[in-house]
Amino acid sequence: xxxxxxxxxxxxxxxxxxxxxxxxxxxxxxxxxxxxxxxxxxxxxxxxxxxxxxxxxxxxxxxxxxxxxxxxxxxxxxxxxxxxxxxxxxxxxxxxxxxxxxxxxxxxxxxxxxxxxxxxxxxxxxxxxxxxxxxxxxxxxxxxxxxxxxxxxxxxxxxxxxxxxxxxxxxxxxxxxxxxxxxxxxxxxxxxxxxxxxxxxxxxxxxxxxxxxxxxxxxxxxxxxxxxxxxxxxxxxxxxxxxxxxxxxxxxxxxxxxxxxxxxxxxxxxxxxxxxxxxxxxxxxxxxxxxxxxxxxxxxxxxxxxxxxxxxxxxxxxxxxxxxxxxxxxxxxxxxxxxxxxxxxxxxxxxxxxxxxxxxxxxxxxxxxxxxxxxxxxxxxxxxxxxxxxxxxxxxxxxxxxxxxxxxxxxxxxxxxxxxxxxxxxxxxxxxxxxxxxxxxxx
RNA sequence: UCCUCGGUAGCUCAAUUGGCAGAGCAAUCGGCUGUUAACCGAUGGGUUGCAGGUUCGAGUCCUGCCCGAGGAGCCA
Numbered sequence: 001x002x003x004x005x006x007x008x009x010x011x012x013x014x015x016x017x018x019x020x021x022x023x024x025x026x027x028x029x030x031x032x033x034x035x036x037x038x039x040x041x042x043x044x045x046x047x048x049x050x051x052x053x054x055x056x057x058x059x060x061x062x063x064x065x066x067x068x069x070x071x072x073x074x075x076x077x078x079x080x081x082x083x084x085x086x087x088x089x090x091x092x093x094x095x096x097x098x099x100x101x102x103x104x105x106x107x108x109x110x111x112x113x114x115x116x117x118x119x120x121x122x123x124x125x126x127x128x129x130x131x132x133x134x135x136x137x138x139x140x141x142x143x144x145x146x147x148x149x150x151x152x153x154x155x156x157x158x159x160x161x162x163x164x165x166x167x168x169x170x171x172x173x174x175x176x177x178x179x180x181x182x183x184x185x186x187x188x189x190x191x192x193x194x195x196x197x198x199x200x201x202x203x204x205x206x207x208x209x210x211x212x213x214x215x216x217x218x219x220x221x222x223x224x225x226x227x228x229x230x231x232x233x234x235x236x237x238x239x240x241x242x243x244x245x246x247x248x249x250x251x252x253x254x255x256x257x258x259x260x261x262x263x264x265x266x267x268x269x270x271x272x273x274x275x276x277x278x279x280x281x282x283x284x285x286x287x288x289x290x291x292x293x294x295x296x297x298x299x300x301x302x303x304x305x306x307x308x309x310x311x312x313x314x315x316x317x318x319x320x321x322x323x324x325x326x327x328x329x330x331x332x333x334x335x336x337x338x339x340x341x342x343x344x345x346x347x348x349x350x351x352x353x354x355x356x357x358x359x360x361x362x363x364x365x366x367x368x369x370x371x372x373x374x375x376x377x378x379x380x381x382x383x384x385x386x387x388x389x390x391x392x393x394x395x396x397x398x399x400x401x402x403x404x405x406x407x408x409x410x411x412x413x414x415x416x417x418x419x420x421x422x423x424x425x426x427x428x429x430x431x432x433x434x435x436x437x438x439x440x441x442x443x
Numbered sequence: 444u445c446c447u448c449g450g451u452a453g454c455u456c457a458a459u460u461g462g463c464a465g466a467g468c469a470a471u472c473g474g475c476u477g478u479u480a481a482c483c484g485a486u487g488g489g490u491u492g493c494a495g496g497u498u499c500g501a502g503u504c505c506u507g508c509c510c511g512a513g514g515a516g517c518c519a
Contacts, residue, residue, distance in 0.1 A: 226514065
């Protein structure tokens with residue numbers, strides 16, 4: 001955090017943030033923020049001020065301030081904005097360890113009837129007030145960790161020679177041909193669709209740059225209504241030329257280990273506020289278990305699941321498999337029947353794909369889906385026909401197999417599911433600032 | 444799309460067999476010099492989701508609708 005030394009007009013004290021108070025012990029400073037809560041014993045007032053960097057207890061003693069400053073306390077309501085000047089003082093009774101002995105106080109704006117009180121609220125009410133809910137300590141911590149995760153994602157790929165090459169959000173056709181897409185009019189060119197994956201374009205970028213990743217919002221118009229689904233979510237998709245399925249799995253596990261361990265090292269305070277059991281994250285170290293689809297099916301049968309070979313794994317199946325391990329598990333070689341057209345088949349088992357899903361522990365489900373891509377022109381053309389996909393919108397994609405085709409692989413990681421897992425929270429709607437779901441597109 | 448559950452004060456909830464619609468918090472007023480979701484006292488606050496039905500009487504029972512939550516499918 002910057003050690004800010006600017007001054008407010010009319011104040012001779014350095015302006016700082018609450019997160020930096022420990023640098024100013026026994027010094028008078030000014031902070032700017034919002035009332036988080038207040039208490040009083042009559043001649044001594046306590047104001048909890050938050051400013052985004054922390055929460056500071058400000059103590060107003062009647063005998064030490066002007067009557068105007070002391071009386072200002074009565075006008076302050078929850079979430080009113082104000083500036084406070086006073087001496088920083090180490091005190092174990094204060095949340096955060098430091099408090100401010102108030103010398104001067106200026107109200108900037110009085111908030112009237114702030115709807116979110118320091119008591120319990122229901123989900124619907126909180127989501128209706130999401131724009132205000134973000135100010136609460138818990139949501140603040142989640143957003144901080146989300147930021148840390150995204151930074152770790154980018155640092156990881158940037159540090160390994162990847163180039164960020166983003167894919168378009170408006171696309172002319174479905175990527176996988178199966179999902180339901182959001183549709184919009186596009187001038188004289190007919191329909192355009194909001195992308196459900198940047199992958200196909202990332203494949204083109206990888207042929208130009210070698211190692212790339214794209215990172216952006218993706219959209220699914222499916223009527224999913226579970227704690228793991230949003231209609232708008234963020235996905236990071238690396239794509240690597242010359243990489244096979246094993247290279248892809250090596251990359252995925254190194255990537256997840258890096259992200260989790262980085263968050264553990266940098267966001268301890270936020271994880272503690274969220275009451276996350278970090279011992280469940282400390283075990284997230286390479287190597288991750290790798291299960292062939294056939295082995296995964298065996299585990300399900302051993303656990304009494306009546307599983308039909310060839311089906312995709314359901315949410316309950318994924319939970320049973322992930323519960324066998326203390327770290328993410330990689331399931332590879334899924335049947336072709338439940339995977340996308342672009343996935344390369346196992347040369348020795350044409351019914352299986354060179355695919356891999358990474359299942360997060362503790363029942364958080366699939367956080368990564370990836371594969372080695374089909375790189376043979378004739379085979380890919382055949383797949384398009386088998387999946388009843390039109391050839392014309394994929395001509396550019398077929399070009400990648402006409403002009404110097406090479407083996408290549410990649411995967412997509414869902415940011416919100418990853419945030420939910422690392423934070424240990426129930427529902428992905430709390431992992432994104434403003435969730436978009438089937439029955440909610442406001443605020 | 445299907446299954447399950449729910450909708451009562453600004454918020455979280457209660458209301459016995461169908462019998463005067465209540466509490467805590469928030470708000471307002473008063474008290475308190477170390478509070479930690481402070482505490483203590485007082486006051487105001489209701490189209491019980493909407494429409495219809497049964498009944499002397501409906502928050503409660505019946506029918507339809509609306510809205511929401513959890514799950515399935517699909518997926519990250």
